Amino acid sequence: MYSLAEENYIKTIFHLQQTKSGAVSTNAIADSMDTKASSATDMVQKLADKKVLSYVKYKGAQLTEKGKKIATRIVRKHRLWEVFLVDKLGFHWDEVHEIAEQLEHIHSTELIKRLDTFLGSPAFDPHGDPIPDEHGNFIKTEKKLLSQLNKSQSGVCVGVKESSPEYLQYLDKKKISIGTKINVLGKEFFDGSMVIEVGRDQFFVSKKIADNLYVQTT
């Protein structure tokens, strides 16, 4: 059994490994956990003793298979609970992260098995992120900003970068929500603006709009 602090470190390292490949530095860990590098070093050394990760001084840490298994179990719990909060309790998808952050540390394999069944074994969470199965396998998807797509590419909306009420209301008005398919019909290289297709509607979006919408390309 791992402590709350240990689980949070493992999860953070896992997420950092997903984006930047190779070993992750203690500074990177500390930054993304809002703590100090010295604390991260201590914990990384402790987790290395427990064979959760491999650690080379001054080089960084890398989760072992054991560590990855622990991490995916936490991610699985986090995302299943998010589905519960949104689908069953009616939370909006941008309100659930903090609560899931707590729920992901509840220890009970039976609970997760039953929760998964209760929710219909969902493959994605409300933000469009894939939910690992009980063996830790999950569909690897690429999450980009809409602004990174080019003409005639398409993606499915999976989230927003900065969620102000104004922006969310704009999306609402344009009928864009999680799961909405978006086709890029044209892109202006001068200012990065685009013409996109949503359902049967076609319209213009500024770079600012496109810079704050995450899409998933399969």
Add this chain to the structure above:
Amino acid sequence: MYSLAEENYIKTIFHLQQTKSGAVSTNAIADSMDTKASSATDMVQKLADKKVLSYVKYKGAQLTEKGKKIATRIVRKHRLWEVFLVDKLGFHWDEVHEIAEQLEHIHSTELIKRLDTFLGSPAFDPHGDPIPDEHGNFIKTEKKLLSQLNKSQSGVCVGVKESSPEYLQYLDKKKISIGTKINVLGKEFFDGSMVIEVGRDQFFVSKKIADNLYVQTT
């Protein structure tokens, strides 16, 4: 916000106050928490500083109104989660305590509000214990052993004392489960055996049977 340890102390003191009235001793707290009296003393002093309870050296602790409010909120959460685990996830009522013990510490008033609605604002948990409302008010019920009832008294089954598979199977066979109404038709003072009525059936139960069944009298 209170730490996990603080919440557990507050909850324990609350439960001890329910049974034995008056101040509760640090030893009683330590016993029921599987810790040492010195640890309990330390924590009680800390909680007294925070005005959660009043504490007189060598005399014991008593929750203040503030403390009681905190305690009932935790109890409310615990019992709502138990209803969730049994009603929605299909756990058996004697498997849920440990999990609820973890879930009761999740912090989010919105979550509890929504969970309550989702469950249909239940008044009792799967063990027959009353669930406090959002203001901390709850129906006070008396939970006794079946063997404590006398002739022509009646109660509703709310739990078992020691739950062996054999005993649970016996109850099953006799169609006794949580919520079943039991009338005591006769009681033999010599050996404590009884004749009881369950539904339309009337039958004999030994003292041993009656000693392990909790009933609630309203």
Add this chain to the structure above:
DNA sequence: ACTATTTTTTAGTCTAGGCTAAAAAATAAC
């Protein structure tokens, strides 16, 4: 009422996880 026993508190220590400041290694700059 005085001693013996039990209960409760205090004093001092330990571990987990943080932190700051200083030292050491790695990297960058000439």
Add this chain to the structure above:
DNA sequence: GTTATTTTTTAGCCTAGACTAAAAAATAGT
């Protein structure tokens, strides 16, 4: 290839919460 700078680690300290052993208060036995 030295020196300067940045990154990372070490050393030492702090707090929460637990523990043990000793002291102090309360209770019981005569």
